[in-house]
Amino acid sequence: MTERVLTGITTTGTPHLGNYVGAIRPAIAASREAGVESFFFLADFHALIKCADPARIERSRIEIAASWIAAGLDPELVTFYRQSDIPETPELTWLLTCVTAKGQMNRAHAYKASVDANEAAGEEPDAGINMGLFSYPILMAADILLFNAHRVPVGRDQVQHIEMARDVAQRFNHVFGAGKELFVLPQAEIEEAVATLPGLDGRKMSKSYDNTVPLFEGGPKALKDAIARIVTDSRLPGEPKDPEGAHLVTIHDAFANEAQRASFHADLRAGLGWGEAKQRVVELIEAHVGPMRAKYEHLMAHPEQIEEILLVGARKARSVATPFLNELRDAVGLRKMVAVAAPKAQAEQAGKSALPVFKQYREADGQFYFKLTTADGGLLLQSQAFAEGREAGTWVKRFKQEGAQALAGAPVEMASGVAKADVEAALSALVAAQD
Ligand code: TRP
Numbered sequence: 001m002t003e004r005v006l007t008g009i010t011t012t013g014t015p016h017l018g019n020y021v022g023a024i025r026p027a028i029a030a031s032r033e034a035g036v037e038s039f040f041f042l043a044d045f046h047a048l049i050k051c052a053d054p055a056r057i058e059r060s061r062i063e064i065a066a067s068w069i070a071a072g073l074d075p076e077l078v079t080f081y082r083q084s085d086i087p088e089t090p091e092l093t094w095l096l097t098c099v100t101a102k103g104q105m106n107r108a109h110a111y112k113a114s115v116d117a118n119e120a121a122g123e124e125p126d127a128g129i130n131m132g133l134f135s136y137p138i139l140m141a142a143d144i145l146l147f148n149a150h151r152v153p154v155g156r157d158q159v160q161h162i163e164m165a166r167d168v169a170q171r172f173n174h175v176f177g178a179g180k181e182l183f184v185l186p187q188a189e190i191e192e193a194v195a196t197l198p199g200l201d202g203r204k205m206s207k208s209y210d211n212t213v214p215l216f217e218g219g220p221k222a223l224k225d226a227i228a229r230i231v232t233d234s235r236l237p238g239e240p241k242d243p244e245g246a247h248l249v250t251i252h253d254a255f256a257n258e259a260q261r262a263s264f265h266a267d268l269r270a271g272l273g274w275g276e277a278k279q280r281v282v283e284l285i286e287a288h289v290g291p292m293r294a295k296y297e298h299l300m301a302h303p304e305q306i307e308e309i310l311l312v313g314a315r316k317a318r319s320v321a322t323p324f325l326n327e328l329r330d331a332v333g334l335r336k337m338v339a340v341a342a343p344k345a346q347a348e349q350a351g352k353s354a355l356p357v358f359k360q361y362r363e364a365d366g367q368f369y370f371k372l373t374t375a376d377g378g379l380l381l382q383s384q385a386f387a388e389g390r391e392a393g394t395w396v397k398r399f400k401q402e403g404a405q406a407l408a409g410a411p412v413e414m415a416s417g418v419a420k421a422d423v424e425a426a427l428s429a430l431v432a433a434q435d
Helices: 017-031 044-050 054-070 088-097 102-106 109-120 131-145 156-176 219-228 247-255 258-269 274-301 303-332 337-353 389-407 420-434
Strands: 003-010 036-043 079-082 151-153 187-189 357-362 368-373 379-383 412-414
Touching: 003 017, 003 044, 003 131, 017 036, 017 054, 017 151, 017 247, 036 044, 036 054, 036 131, 036 303, 044 054, 044 131, 054 079, 054 274, 054 303, 079 303, 088 131, 088 156, 088 303, 102 109, 102 131, 109 131, 131 156, 151 156, 156 187, 156 303, 219 274, 247 258, 247 274, 258 274, 274 303, 357 389, 368 389, 368 420, 379 420, 389 420
Parallel strands: 003 036, 003 151, 036 079, 151 187
Antiparallel strands: 357 368, 368 379, 379 412
């Protein structure tokens, strides 16, 4: 079975080394594994939660798409699309919203962090918090579950969201699955050593802390300038330095092989100056990303080529999403009305074939008889014997026309144990079926 790997990147900023190391690089590596089907997308609906600047959203989407392609993403091999090109995503978000406990969303880290910040500032807990932020994990669950992703490469800060997606998937399966696993339960995947790259100040590298190192934007000069601003301790050249816990080293190691790591650590212990160490980090990263720059710059100059690639990706994605969402709509009861009417018509059909039947026959004694039975052969009425077959036929005809009214004085007996009401109902059904 092919495994589905899916990840998204929020389009609010310019891709930085943290995005590259934490998301883009592992995702592209995973997409090249055999037996893997990858879905990568621009999480531009998520972007609206924290950014009300249309120009920035527009620019960021282009930069991020160009970065992924320049970094080696092959749009032929993977499904690469924009979240906002998939209308099934917001639709699934609503279906999931209706099985998500509000209390669970109260505990989401991103929301709680905002509440904590408000409280620390002496504000109302929910000051400035929009519903997008509150429901953020549900939109993210929809991104993942819509494509039944098995593995979701993310930074460590996103692990809680994947767990929430699992919970919601489980609840939905339980409530609407009717014994079927509608959703695959996704698994977070973190590249252990370098999952969260520190920024210039040592906190997680993040646009919101303004501590990032750009991946491509600004060229080699911007890279050099940013690395120069990385905070280190104040040890002078010649003084031994502890590589553990120095975030310059963590950034270095994210791009280094074993041998490069070992020698960098050893040199720092031996007194390598921070200035020179930074120069080595710049060279190491440039050796890695430099070759990708030409492609990035070409795409930035031709955004219409990115647009084309993303539209093809959206079509591919929707070829999966549209039929699956139809299945989900059906599971929750949002069905075509004919689908509800059909079982009723079948019941009517079944009712017809379940009509009681009259049978005429001749016994070994040479006499003629008729009887009324239920559809499955249970005896309701038994006639007396007639010398002529025609007489039996006349009575049958009368019963079929007059129904229960013909019972009075008729040469018949009710079968033992049969209620008169049942016989009358059977005869009425026969009359009703005539017209
Ligand atoms: N919330 C993620 C982030 O900020 C981006 C994202 C949105 C995502 N939807 C996703 C990641 C689905 C993985 C899967 O990093």
